[in-house]
Amino acid sequence: MGLTSPVYPPRAQEIKPRARERRVPEWNRRLLASRAVRALHCMGTMDKPFEILEHTADVGIRAFGRTLPELYENAARGMLEVLLDPASVRPVEEETVVVTGTDAVDLLVVWLHEILLRTDARKRAFAQVRVSEVAEWRLVATLSGEALDRSRHELRAEIKGVPYYGARVARTASAWVAEVYFDI
Amino acid sequence: MANEWNGPLERMDPWRVRIPREYKAGMRTDGIIFADERLVESIRKDQAAEQVANVAFLPGIQAASMAMPDIHWGYGFPIGGVAATDPAEGGVISPGGVGYDINCGVRALRTNLDEKTVAGRVQALVGAMFRDIPTGVGATGAIRFTDAEERHIVAEGCAWIVRRGLGRPEDLEHTESGGCIEGADPDAVSPRAYERGRGQVGTLGSGNHFIEVQVVDEIYDAEAASVFGLAAGGVTVMIHSGSRGFGYEICDNYVHSLQGAPGKYGIELPDRQLVCAPVNSNEGRRYLGAMRCAANYAWANRQVLMHLTRQVFEHFFKMSPRDLGMDLIYDVAHNIAKLERHKVGGAERTLCVHRKGATRAFPPGHPEVPEVYRAIGQPVIIPGDMGRYSFLLVGQPRAMEETFGSACHGAGRLLSRTAAVRSAQGRSIRKELEQKGIFALSHDRRGLDEEQPAAYKDVAVVVDVVHGAGLAKKVCRMRPLGVIKG
Numbered sequence: 112m113g114l115t116s117p118v119y120p121p122r123a124q125e126i127k128p129r130a131r132e133r134r135v136p137e138w139n140r141r142l143l144a145s146r147a148v149r150a151l152h153c154m155g156t157m158d159k160p161f162e163i164l165e166h167t168a169d170v171g172i173r174a175f176g177r178t179l180p181e182l183y184e185n186a187a188r189g190m191l192e193v194l195l196d197p198a199s200v201r202p203v204e205e206e207t208v209v210v211t212g213t214d215a216v217d218l219l220v221v222w223l224h225e226i227l228l229r230t231d232a233r234k235r236a237f238a239q240v241r242v243s244e245v246a247e248w249r250l251v252a253t254l255s256g257e258a259l260d261r262s263r264h265e266l267r268a269e270i271k272g273v274p275y276y277g278a279r280v281a282r283t284a285s286a287w288v289a290e291v292y293f294d295i
Numbered sequence: 296m297a298n299e300w301n302g303p304l305e306r307m308d309p310w311r312v313r314i315p316r317e318y319k320a321g322m323r324t325d326g327i328i329f330a331d332e333r334l335v336e337s338i339r340k341d342q343a344a345e346q347v348a349n350v351a352f353l354p355g356i357q358a359a360s361m362a363m364p365d366i367h368w369g370y371g372f373p374i375g376g377v378a379a380t381d382p383a384e385g386g387v388i389s390p391g392g393v394g395y396d397i398n399c400g401v402r403a404l405r406t407n408l409d410e411k412t413v414a415g416r417v418q419a420l421v422g423a424m425f426r427d428i429p430t431g432v433g434a435t436g437a438i439r440f441t442d443a444e445e446r447h448i449v450a451e452g453c454a455w456i457v458r459r460g461l462g463r464p465e466d467l468e469h470t471e472s473g474g475c476i477e478g479a480d481p482d483a484v485s486p487r488a489y490e491r492g493r494g495q496v497g498t499l500g501s502g503n504h505f506i507e508v509q510v511v512d513e514i515y516d517a518e519a520a521s522v523f524g525l526a527a528g529g530v531t532v533m534i535h536s537g538s539r540g541f542g543y544e545i546c547d548n549y550v551h552s553l554q555g556a557p558g559k560y561g562i563e564l565p566d567r568q569l570v571c572a573p574v575n576s577n578e579g580r581r582y583l584g585a586m587r588c589a590a591n592y593a594w595a596n597r598q599v600l601m602h603l604t605r606q607v608f609e610h611f612f613k614m615s616p617r618d619l620g621m622d623l624i625y626d627v628a629h630n631i632a633k634l635e636r637h638k639v640g641g642a643e644r645t646l647c648v649h650r651k652g653a654t655r656a657f658p659p660g661h662p663e664v665p666e667v668y669r670a671i672g673q674p675v676i677i678p679g680d681m682g683r684y685s686f687l688l689v690g691q692p693r694a695m696e697e698t699f700g701s702a703c704h705g706a707g708r709l710l711s712r713t714a715a716v717r718s719a720q721g722r723s724i725r726k727e728l729e730q731k732g733i734f735a736l737s738h739d740r741r742g743l744d745e746e747q748p749a750a751y752k753d754v755a756v757v758v759d760v761v762h763g764a765g766l767a768k769k770v771c772r773m774r775p776l777g778v779i780k781g
Contacts, residue, residue: 165713232544268742269432294370295502
């Protein structure tokens, strides 16, 4: 299966997911103790599903997965954490998503945008996501959540869009990695 | 991706640095960034300068790929980016050159109130604004419009809102483009965009959107301030918002649907987000038609927000509209693409001017400047961060000569959102502002942390460059008293 080379900017170095055994620096421990920042990081038991990327005006995520479905699932989980606190949402209703793209990056952007559209346009809040299939280049997933309730759901940020800029999907020695930014 | 940028910035004069076109194969023109030495260090902290170079790839680009001194990292175009293309030379239009928040912009209002009148009451006033004006993620408008009415809004903009009784005829004269760009094509907008924008006219949004109550604390040009109806100590209001989900979805739809256009038209781009099509192509015309709908939606949105603000103030101070005198000074767009007449190489041509995080700044005498301002120049509204100050300026002739009639739009961010949240750990930004006499309300504490003053450049430095370069002239400075955010 062909991978999409990022159009811009290309990078030569390999993207390595962080090892579980990495020592967490003291400043990072204090940060993660804060509720606000903890919500944006998943300390993870096994592999870290995603981590935050810095951007001057917005925010990005780097997601990891052993398989492509897991990768796209973790990218979506990262975006959900930017939008709201999934723990404040009840996963009582399911909806199916089927999207297609022209390549891996396009599929990533289209997939995340679909979640964004359902959140914003249809006033939905999602707690869980399960990607069951990714094949060149079609994705099938199930989103679990409920109608948006501002009195109950901890809403965090309004994402305007999912740009192609900086979006990439790559394979390292041990995992799939995706990076994407959100215009906030 | 590595954040620091180490490319060439050649100083041209105290106000500008150049990225030579030889920097990157494919650049059709130089890049020019308006910045003095104080700002150059911050420019190198992210990839915005690389984006200036990338924009120079666009077919039909005229003069240079430019950026204003509030430049920072964006998507495709940098924030602060200005680029004009000539449709007659195959010039293109790029949705990334407008951004997701089409016609995000700001309007400035004057009042008959002064600082003494509002002293001791700002906190309660801000509370009333926060209660009565819809803000934050997921909010819907206090005034509901039907789907059919929203189709009118996107075609007619502010004019429809004023006819509905939510404003005054003079509001239209004091809005860029009269609050409506002709040639909007509601059929070029997807059903999903209508769905995403439904119920959001008259909502502030979140992030860096705000409504701020201010006081004029310094006057630089007494004559122009007087034309604006401003005096030292006078209370003003600024409203910053855009096209909400409607515009975001249009940008997203067209960035996606135009992915095939560069290949079709033989355009090589270094960045997928710079996707574009010739202005004079079906794809270009459809995007322009849809973008104009979003621009009109945003002006309508700010008009309704102003109407709600007027109501809050009238009720709070128990004043009639006439006694309150909350009049619109001007409204400017700062994410937009417009067909404008400009002189290039001595000849006047119609160009497609992209302003992404940049404000139009037309000079005295320009026919598009409202008659009441024609002698002094178009008002240019530059909001700063919520802890320091904002500025009003007027456009100057050098802007037409150097930047296609453009100036900066704000302070420009310095810190990432996560860095701003980190720096706010253990602090209460709201209390720090209160200690300075500024009352801020936001739905989400993290929103205030992300938007704290230290996250932004000092807008006075940005405005000094624009003033020093002759693009626009300072009229007055306002400092914040209170603000509501999403």
